[in-house]
Every structure is written in structure tokens, then in C-alpha cells.
Amino acid sequence: MLGTAKKQLGRIREEFRDLERTRDAGRRRNFLSKLADLVPVRLEQKAARNVARGVGEVVGDIESRWEESDLDDAARLIVSVSDPFPQPDVPNPSINFLTECITSVAHDGVASKILVLAVRQRSRGSSAQLNTQKVLDDALMGRMETEYGPSARLQSIDLRLSHPFAFSRWGFLLRDKSGTPISAPQNPLRQFWLRYIDSPEKLAQFSRQILRAYDPNMIGPEGTTFSTAQIISTEDLASLLERFPPSTAKTDLDRESLEFAKEFLSGEVETTSSG
Numbered sequence: 425m426l427g428t429a430k431k432q433l434g435r436i437r438e439e440f441r442d443l444e445r446t447r448d449a450g451r452r453r454n455f456l457s458k459l460a461d462l463v464p465v466r467l468e469q470k471a472a473r474n475v476a477r478g479v480g481e482v483v484g485d486i487e488s489r490w491e492e493s494d495l496d497d498a499a500r501l502i503v504s505v506s507d508p509f510p511q512p513d514v515p516n517p518s519i520n521f522l523t524e525c526i527t528s529v530a531h532d533g534v535a536s537k538i539l540v541l542a543v544r545q546r547s548r549g550s551s552a553q554l555n556t557q558k559v560l561d562d563a564l565m566g567r568m569e570t571e572y573g574p575s576a577r578l579q580s581i582d583l584r585l586s587h588p589f590a591f592s593r594w595g596f597l598l599r600d601k602s603g604t605p606i607s608a609p610q611n612p613l614r615q616f617w618l619r620y621i622d623s624p625e626k627l628a629q630f631s632r633q634i635l636r637a638y639d640p641n642m643i644g645p646e647g648t649t650f651s652t653a654q655i656i657s658t659e660d661l662a663s664l665l666e667r668f669p670p671s672t673a674k675t676d677l678d679r680e681s682l683e684f685a686k687e688f689l690s691g692e693v694e695t696t697s698s699g
Contacts, residue, residue, distance in 0.1 A: 436459070436475060436478055436479065436482070437478065437482060439455060440452070440455075440482050440485075443455060452494065453491065453493055453494060453497070456479070456483070456493075456494055456497040456498065456501075457493075457497050459475070459479060459497070459501055460497045460498075460500045460501040460504060463475050463476065463501060463504075463505060464501070464504040464505050469505060472505040473505050473506075473521060475501075475505075476501050476502045476504075476505045476525070477502075477525065477528070479498050479501055479502075480498060480502060480525055480528065480529035480530065480534055481528070481529065481530055482530070483495065483498040483529070483530065483531055483534055484529065484530025484531035484534065484585055485530070490531065490533075492533070495531060495533040495534050495537055495587070496537060498529070498531075498534045498537075499534050499537035499538045499540075499541055500541060502522070502525045502529075502534070502538050503522065503538055503541040503542050503545065505521075506518040506519075506521050506522050506542070519555075519556060519559050519560070522538055522542050522560060522563075523559060523560065523563040525538055526538050526539065526560060526563040526564055526567055527563055527566065527567050530585060531585050531587065532567075532568075532571070532585060532586050532587040532590035532591075533586075533587035533589070533590065535564060535567055535590060536564060536587055536589045536590040536593055537589075538560070539557075539560040539561065539563075539564055539593070540589075542556055542560060543556050543557050543560065561593070561597055564590065564593055564594065564597075565594060565597045565598075565601075568590060568591070568594040568613075569594075569612065572594075572612075572613070572616045572620075573612050573616070574612060574615065576616070578619060578620055581620065583629050583630065583632075583633040583634070584633060586633055586634065587637070588634050588637050588638045588639070588642070588643065588653075588655060589642050589643055591613065591634065591655045592643045592653045592654055592655050594613055594654075595611075595613050595653070595654025595655055596654050598611055598612065598613060598654070599654055605654065606654045606655065606656060606657050607657045607659065607660075613654070613655075613656075614656070614657070614660065617630070617656050617660065617664075618660065621664055621668075623668065624668040624672040624673045624674070624678055624682065625673075625674070625678055627664050627665070627668045627681075627682060627685065628673060628677070628678035628679075628681035628682050628685075629681075630685075631681040631682060631684050631685040631688070632681050634655065634656075635650075635684065635685055635688045636681075636684065638650055638653075638655075640653070649692065650688075650692050651692050658689060658692050661685070661689050662689060665682070665685060665686055665689060668682065669682065669686075670682040670683050670686065
């Protein structure tokens with residue numbers, strides 16, 4: 425890891441391009457994991473942060489199939505190169521860096537995982553943890569409003585860069601800060617889904633990127649279900665499936681995805697009620 429930060433970043437991007445050409449997901453995972461382990465201890469902080477920013481930009485290339493472990497390693501690298509022990513009563517450059525990364529990284533999953541890891545790093549219940557949670561929650565909320573709010577350009581959105589936890593956290597924040605649960609007509613997240621999902625293809629994509637990736641252990645406290653995770657209400661999902669049933673799909677992949685959504689919804693309706 426010698427040379428200037430700019431050269432290091434260029435080398436990292438070239439390495440990702442080489443790994444993508446080989447289609448070797450295992451090598452890519454190993455490369456990302458090693459970066460997360462070595463950069464914080466091998467480079468001085470400024471250079472390390474530049475490398476972390478670059479990784480945040482690269483992990484999200486929509487032509488690649490990113491695994492959860494890739495998102496984890498990118499977030500781990502970013503949090504690791506921030507200073508976890510700022511001086512009291514001094515402007516916190518660590519939080520500023522994390523806020524910048526939550527805003528600028530390519531993938532919603534990396535952004536939301538930065539928040540989780542940074543909060544866990546602080547002592548539970550401490551003022552540092554509470555302050556970190558608040559500031560980074562605000563950063564994530566701002567990111568989601570920019571990406572998916574009323575002013576977002578729907579034609580430029582690709583759900584391959586989305587993540588269930590990011591949508592869920594946004595939904596929780598909307599409910600807790602604004603008093604708008606996912607079933608409320610004025611909820612910006614609800615409005616986004618009802619604007620965005622206007623075809624069988626879009627609903628199938630939602631099924632693949634959100635429903636299949638949903639993990640209750642990642643979303644919230646023990647006992648959280650999809651219905652209470654503030655991503656979409658079961659009523660809205662049922663309405664969308666009535667509008668775009670599997671028979672309207674144009675490809676086998678979309679038909680399978682819509683069938684999965686029907687099965688997913690059936691399980692939710694049987695076991696929970698809508699949030």
C-alpha cells in the first residue's frame with residue numbers, strides 16, 4: 425500500500441475492474457476483506473479515508489452482483505478509518521466523515537451498514553452512541569429522501585442499488601420523527617412505491633431486491649416482521665399484486681418473482697397484521 429492516495433485509489437479501481445472481468449466473486453470478497461483489515465493499520469488516516477471513499481463509490485456498480493459480505497466489508501472499512509474516540513466538546517471529524525460517506529456511497533446497503541456499525545462501536549446507552557445515532561440517522565434519512573422522495577427522477581432509479589434495511593430505517597424514522605407510519609397516505613416511502621411500481625417488471629424487481637433480501641434479524645428488534653418493518657404495508661403489496669399478477673409477467677424470471685411475492689404476502693397475512 426505505497427504511493428499517494430490517488431495512485432492507491434486508481435490501483436484499487438483497476439483491481440475491481442480486473443476482478444469483474446474474471447467474474448470471480450470469491451477473489452473479490454477476499455480482496456475487499458483484506459482492504460478492510462489492512463487499510464486502517466497500513467495507511468495514515470487521510471490516505472485511508474480516500475481509499476475508503478473510493479471503495480464506497482465502486483461497491484455499487486450495477487453491472488456487478490454484490491453480496492451482503494461485500495457491503496459489510498465496504499462499510500467496515502469506512503467505519504474503521506474514522507476515529508471512534510473523538511475528544512469531548514470538539515467538532516467531530518469522524519462523524520462528519522461518516523455522514524459524508526452515508527450520503528455519497530453508491531449502494532444503500534453500504535450506507536445503512538455504516539450507520540449500524542458506527543453506532544455499535546460506541547458504548548451502549550452512552551451520550552456518544554445517542555449522538556452518533558441521531559446524526560447518522562439524519563444523514564440516512566436525507567439520502568433516502570434525495571434518492572426516493574417526491575423530487576426523485578423515477579426513470580433513473582435502479583433497485584439493484586437498494587437495500588431492505590435502508591428502506592426500513594427510513595420508514596421507522598418517518599414514523600418516529602414525523603408520525604407517518606407506512607400505511608399513512610402522506611408517507612413519502614409509501615408514495616414512492618405507489619409511483620415507482622407501475623408495471624409487472626417493477627413489481628418483480630421489488631420482489632427480487634427487497635422481498636428476497638429481507639432478513640428480520642437485520643431490520644429491527646426481536647419480533648420485527650416484514651409487516652412492522654415499515655417498508656410497505658401488506659395492503660399496498662396485495663393491491664399491487666392484484667394489479668400486476670404473475671400472469672402479466674413477460675419473462676420467466678419476472679413470473680417467478682411475482683409468484684414469490686404472492687407466497688411471501690400469503691405468509692405475512694397469515695402470521696401478522698400490517699403496520
